[in-house]
Amino acid sequence: MSEKIKFTIDGVEIEATAGQTIMQAADEAGIYIPRLCAHKDLLPFGSCRVCTVMVNDRPQAACTQPVSPGMNVESETEELRQIRVNLVEMLFVEGNHYCPFCEKSGNCELQALGYRLGMLAPKYPYMFNKHDIDASHPDIYIDHNRCILCARCIRSSKELDGKNVFQFVGRGIHKRVAFNSDTDLAATDVSVTDKAIENCPVGAILKKRTAYAVPIGKRKYDSQPIGSDIEALRAEVK
Amino acid sequence: MAKPKIATASLAGCFGCHMSLLDIDDRILKLVELVDFDKSPVDDIKKFTGRIAVGLIEGGCCNEENVHNLQYFRENCDILISLGECAIMGGIPAMRNTIPLKECLDEAYLNGPTVYNPTGKIPGDKELPLILDKVYPCHEVVKMDYHLPGCPPSADLIWQALVALLENKPMDLPYEVIKYD
Numbered sequence: 001m002s003e004k005i006k007f008t009i010d011g012v013e014i015e016a017t018a019g020q021t022i023m024q025a026a027d028e029a030g031i032y033i034p035r036l037c038a039h040k041d042l043l044p045f046g047s048c049r050v051c052t053v054m055v056n057d058r059p060q061a062a063c064t065q066p067v068s069p070g071m072n073v074e075s076e077t078e079e080l081r082q083i084r085v086n087l088v089e090m091l092f093v094e095g096n097h098y099c100p101f102c103e104k105s106g107n108c109e110l111q112a113l114g115y116r117l118g119m120l121a122p123k124y125p126y127m128f129n130k131h132d133i134d135a136s137h138p139d140i141y142i143d144h145n146r147c148i149l150c151a152r153c154i155r156s157s158k159e160l161d162g163k164n165v166f167q168f169v170g171r172g173i174h175k176r177v178a179f180n181s182d183t184d185l186a187a188t189d190v191s192v193t194d195k196a197i198e199n200c201p202v203g204a205i206l207k208k209r210t211a212y213a214v215p216i217g218k219r220k221y222d223s224q225p226i227g228s229d230i231e232a233l234r235a236e237v238k
Numbered sequence: 239m240a241k242p243k244i245a246t247a248s249l250a251g252c253f254g255c256h257m258s259l260l261d262i263d264d265r266i267l268k269l270v271e272l273v274d275f276d277k278s279p280v281d282d283i284k285k286f287t288g289r290i291a292v293g294l295i296e297g298g299c300c301n302e303e304n305v306h307n308l309q310y311f312r313e314n315c316d317i318l319i320s321l322g323e324c325a326i327m328g329g330i331p332a333m334r335n336t337i338p339l340k341e342c343l344d345e346a347y348l349n350g351p352t353v354y355n356p357t358g359k360i361p362g363d364k365e366l367p368l369i370l371d372k373v374y375p376c377h378e379v380v381k382m383d384y385h386l387p388g389c390p391p392s393a394d395l396i397w398q399a400l401v402a403l404l405e406n407k408p409m410d411l412p413y414e415v416i417k418y419d
Contacts, residue, residue: 092327096336099418100323100389111418120416121326121385125378128328128335216419223414 030234032227037150038063089122104203106219112226136186242291251297258390303367
């Protein structure tokens with residue numbers, strides 16, 4: 001079962017286990033591939049495409065593509081950085097992302113990717129669509145303005161919490177996360193300790209009464225780019 | 239050789255970005271050796287006195303006057319910079335963008351719980367600049383050459399970007415100075 005496979009990412013030879021995805025193998029080798037919908041505790045999903053890499057000159061999602069012997073993967077190229085930053089910029093203009101007052105600012109994966117990929121301002125026109133806020137639950141609130149439709153809450157609830165609190169409704173631009181209740185979030189069996197709450201990469205699902213606890217300068221991505229933890233493994237792997 | 243000129247403006251902003259510009263501390267002495275300040279709320283010069291090397295714009299466009307002012311800057315500045323989140327994405331004023339303008343005005347002047355307005359009218363004096371349907375980021379109104387994010391952009395970011403521009407060097411900005419908050 002544990003057949004070893006060799007392939008390269010940006011010219012670096014990687015040893016992986018058969019059945020792993022490119023992203024899993026890269027993470028173990030200490031090579032960070034940017035991602036938003038992918039999460040180490042969740043099954044591969046492949047919706048955001050931020051982890052797009054070139055595999056033998058064809059674009060593939062690193063989070064879903066299995067490794068195969070001798071494959072030539074490119075990740076840190078200017079072309080791919082441009083694709084990734086375009087995706088991040090589209091998410092910024094589609095939602096209403098007010099970083100200046102968002103509770104998640106400094107710990108937000110979308111924002112951190114903007115920093116890492118060099119986004120100074122999105123090049124696309126802002127949409128300013130109206131989205132709802134649900135603050136019905138005593139411990140949790142949901143701000144759909146900041147939702148990037150990564151489905152981490154949906155998948156975490158099913159795969160990790162053994163519940164089924166969230167689901168997508170609507171298509172295209174009308175797609176949004178809905179709750180498994182006839183009324184609001186408070187009427188579901190969601191709990192503040194659910195992984196579905198913790199695994200939101202942005203400020204869309206937040207715990208009440210926990211805001212701004214960490215001062216500016218000491219938050220997760222204030223001085224270290226996202227992915228630094230994975231890249232720190234590289235020194236050890238070498 | 240005459241020093242290059244810098245101009246600044248605050249459109250729909252809170253002057254926080256201008257405060258951050260002043261927050262470069264004693265480097266402001268070095269800055270006045272490098273440049274002359276032209277039209278700006280800092281020195282209260284109202285009209286451009288010549289061609290401007292760098293224009294710094296704080297705030298987005300929420301009314302007609304903001305648009306005219308921004309266009310006036312674009313005509314007179316070689317390089318125009320969006321300074322801060324409001325200039326870049328509308329910021330706090332843009333929170334009204336998801337609400338129809340009439341609802342905003344009704345709430346502000348007629349229906350709000352603390353409103354005292356015996357005339358029962360929404361202000362419409364000709365002297366008041368016409369409010370826009372929504373708040374626009376600067377780059378959706380005129381061409382902007384650079385964007386310096388932050389709320390406010392840090393003094394270090396403003397300083398390093400300005401010095402790079404004035405000395406014609408690449409803008410090699412460290413990770414820590416680029417923040418959207």
